[in-house]
Amino acid sequence: MSGLDWLVLAGTLAFIVGYGTWRTRKAGRSLDAYLLGGRQANWWGIGLSIVATQASAITFLSTPGQAYDDGMRFIQFYFGLPVAMVLIAIFAVPLYHRLQVFTAYEYLETRFGRPTRTLAALLFLVQRGLSNGLSLYAPALVLSAILGWNVSLTVWLIGGLMISYTVTGGTRAVAVTQQGQVAIIFTGMVVAGFLLVHYLPADVGFGDAMRLAGHQGKLNLVDFHFDPKDRYNFWTGMTGGLFLALSYFGTDQSQVQRYLAGQSITESRLGLLFNGLVKIPMQFGILLIGVLLFVFYQFNQPPLTFNRPVQEQLSASPTHAAALRALEQRQTALFAPQQAAAGQLIRTLRTNDQAAQQAAQQQLDAATTSLKQVRTDLNALVKEAVPTAEAKDTDYVFLSFVLRYLPHGLVGLLIAVVLCAAMSSAAAGLNALASTTIIDLYQPNVRRRVDEQHYVRASRWATITWGVLGIGFALFAARMENLIQAVNILGSLFYGTILGIFVVAFFLKSIGGRAVFLAALITQAIIFLLFWQTDVAYLWYNIIGCALVMLLGALLQALLPGTAEKMVDAA
Incomplete structure (x- = not known):
C-alpha cells in the first residue's frame, strides 16, 4: 500500500475509535447505562447497529468470493429473515420490554428456573465466544496473506482497538462507533462496485456484464429444487434460514442487546423491521460485486492463485x-x-x-x-x-482486486471497510458476552447483593477477559471451508437448541423446567452427532434442533413425576 493508503486507513480507524470513545466517555455510571445505553436508542440507531453487528469482515471478504465461485444462490440463505423480523417484533420485543431484562436469558429463569437459564446462557457463551474469535481471525488471516502483515499482530491490532472502546463506553460506544463503521462500509462497497463496472472493456456495459453472468449461471438467485443436502435453495432459506434468523435475532444476546436498548417497543420493532428491509438488498449488492469480479476476470487475466503468499x-x-x-x-x-x-x-x-x-x-x-x-x-x-x-482461494478474490486495480487512497478505504466490519461485529459480540457473563452467571450465582458500581467494574473486566479469549482463539483458529459458511455452520450447531428452549417458553406452557432442560441437553448431543456423522445441510440443524427440544420436552414432561414448575404468562 502507498503512503496515502496508510494515511486513509489510519485516519479512518483513529476517527471512528476516538469519536466513539469520546462520545461515550460517561456511559459507565450505572449498569443500565453501561450494558444498555440507558435504553435511549431510537429506531434508526437500533437498525444500523443490528446491520453492523451481523455484517462482519467475513461478509465483505468471503461473500464476494462465494458469488465469484458459486453464483448468487447464497442470497436464498436470507429469504426467511424478513419473516423472522416480523415474528420477533410481534412476540419477543413486547415481552422483553415488559420484563425490563438485561439479557434474553433472564426471562428463562422466570419461566423455567435457574438451571435452564444457565444452560442457555452457557450455550450462547460457547457459540458466540468461538464466533467472535473467528470474526477476528478471518480478516487478520486474509490481510496477512494479501498485505504480508503478521497474522498475530493483525489479530491484536483489531482486537485491541475493539476492546479499548467497548470497555470504555459499553453498549453505547458499540452503537456510536457502528454508525460510523456502517457509513464507511457502504461507501467502500459502492465505490468498489462502480470501479468494477468502470474497468470492464469499453464496449462492455453493465447490462452486457449481467447477460454474460446470467448465461454462465452466476445469477442463480432462486432454486426451487428440493434437496436436503443442498445448502442454498429456496426451501432451506425459507425454513432453515428462517429458524436460524429467529434464533439469532430473537435469542442471541449480541442481537437482542441491540433492541433491548430501544426507547420503547415501537422503536425496537422499527429497528428490527429496518434490518428486515435492508439485509437482503445489502447481501444482494455484496454478492453482485462477486459476480462483477467473475465478469471482470473474463477480460482481465487473473493471478494463477489469489492467495499471493x-x-x-x-x-x-x-x-x-x-x-x-x-x-x-x-x-x-x-x-x-x-x-x-x-x-x-x-x-x-x-x-x-x-x-x-x-x-x-x-x-x-x-x-x-x-x-x-x-x-x-x-x-x-x-x-x-x-x-x-489452503488450496481454495476465493476468500482472497475481492482484496486481490482491490490491491491490484484500485487507485491509491481507495485501497486504504477498502482495507478500512474490512477492519471496521471486523470491529463492529466483534465489539457487539464482546459486549453481549460480558453482559451475559455478569447478568446470567456472576450476579445470580456469585455476588448477589453488592452495589451497582461493582457490577459495572465486573462488566468491564468481563469485556477484557472475553476480548483476550477471542484473540487467543483467533490465533489458534483453523480454516474451515469458505469463511462466511464457517460462521453460519458454527451458529447452526447451537441456535436450534437455544431457539427450541425459547419457543417452549413462549408457547408451550404445559412444559416445565426439568423437561426442557433435559430435552435441550439431549438435542444438543444429537445435533453434534448429525454434524459429525451425516451430510445434512447445516441450515436444517436449526429446524431439527428446535423441533427436537419441543418434542422431547413434551415427552419428558409427560414421563417425569411431579407437577410442572412455576411459569409466567408469555403473552
Missing part, C-alpha cells in the same frame, strides 16, 4: 518453481481464447441469434474447461509443495 512460496521453491512457471505459461496461452470467446458471447447475446449464441457458449465452455484444468494442476502442486496451505 502461496504463489510466492512456490516461486521460491527450488523443486517447484519450474512447474509453477509452466502453469503460468499455460494459463497465459489459454486465457486469450477465453477472453475472445467471452467477448463473442456478449455480442451474440445482444441479438436473437440462438445458433450464434450456442456456438459462442461452446467456445467459452471449452476455454473455461482448459483453464479449470490449470487450476486443478495448481492445487495438486500446492498440496505437494505446501501441504498446510
Whole structure:
C-alpha cells in the first residue's frame, strides 16, 4: 500500500475509535447505562447497529468470493429473515420490554428456573465466544496473506482497538462507533462496485456484464429444487434460514442487546423491521460485486492463485518453481481464447441469434474447461509443495482486486471497510458476552447483593477477559471451508437448541423446567452427532434442533413425576 493508503486507513480507524470513545466517555455510571445505553436508542440507531453487528469482515471478504465461485444462490440463505423480523417484533420485543431484562436469558429463569437459564446462557457463551474469535481471525488471516502483515499482530491490532472502546463506553460506544463503521462500509462497497463496472472493456456495459453472468449461471438467485443436502435453495432459506434468523435475532444476546436498548417497543420493532428491509438488498449488492469480479476476470487475466503468499512460496521453491512457471505459461496461452470467446458471447447475446449464441457458449465452455484444468494442476502442486496451505482461494478474490486495480487512497478505504466490519461485529459480540457473563452467571450465582458500581467494574473486566479469549482463539483458529459458511455452520450447531428452549417458553406452557432442560441437553448431543456423522445441510440443524427440544420436552414432561414448575404468562 502507498503512503496515502496508510494515511486513509489510519485516519479512518483513529476517527471512528476516538469519536466513539469520546462520545461515550460517561456511559459507565450505572449498569443500565453501561450494558444498555440507558435504553435511549431510537429506531434508526437500533437498525444500523443490528446491520453492523451481523455484517462482519467475513461478509465483505468471503461473500464476494462465494458469488465469484458459486453464483448468487447464497442470497436464498436470507429469504426467511424478513419473516423472522416480523415474528420477533410481534412476540419477543413486547415481552422483553415488559420484563425490563438485561439479557434474553433472564426471562428463562422466570419461566423455567435457574438451571435452564444457565444452560442457555452457557450455550450462547460457547457459540458466540468461538464466533467472535473467528470474526477476528478471518480478516487478520486474509490481510496477512494479501498485505504480508503478521497474522498475530493483525489479530491484536483489531482486537485491541475493539476492546479499548467497548470497555470504555459499553453498549453505547458499540452503537456510536457502528454508525460510523456502517457509513464507511457502504461507501467502500459502492465505490468498489462502480470501479468494477468502470474497468470492464469499453464496449462492455453493465447490462452486457449481467447477460454474460446470467448465461454462465452466476445469477442463480432462486432454486426451487428440493434437496436436503443442498445448502442454498429456496426451501432451506425459507425454513432453515428462517429458524436460524429467529434464533439469532430473537435469542442471541449480541442481537437482542441491540433492541433491548430501544426507547420503547415501537422503536425496537422499527429497528428490527429496518434490518428486515435492508439485509437482503445489502447481501444482494455484496454478492453482485462477486459476480462483477467473475465478469471482470473474463477480460482481465487473473493471478494463477489469489492467495499471493502461496504463489510466492512456490516461486521460491527450488523443486517447484519450474512447474509453477509452466502453469503460468499455460494459463497465459489459454486465457486469450477465453477472453475472445467471452467477448463473442456478449455480442451474440445482444441479438436473437440462438445458433450464434450456442456456438459462442461452446467456445467459452471449452476455454473455461482448459483453464479449470490449470487450476486443478495448481492445487495438486500446492498440496505437494505446501501441504498446510489452503488450496481454495476465493476468500482472497475481492482484496486481490482491490490491491491490484484500485487507485491509491481507495485501497486504504477498502482495507478500512474490512477492519471496521471486523470491529463492529466483534465489539457487539464482546459486549453481549460480558453482559451475559455478569447478568446470567456472576450476579445470580456469585455476588448477589453488592452495589451497582461493582457490577459495572465486573462488566468491564468481563469485556477484557472475553476480548483476550477471542484473540487467543483467533490465533489458534483453523480454516474451515469458505469463511462466511464457517460462521453460519458454527451458529447452526447451537441456535436450534437455544431457539427450541425459547419457543417452549413462549408457547408451550404445559412444559416445565426439568423437561426442557433435559430435552435441550439431549438435542444438543444429537445435533453434534448429525454434524459429525451425516451430510445434512447445516441450515436444517436449526429446524431439527428446535423441533427436537419441543418434542422431547413434551415427552419428558409427560414421563417425569411431579407437577410442572412455576411459569409466567408469555403473552
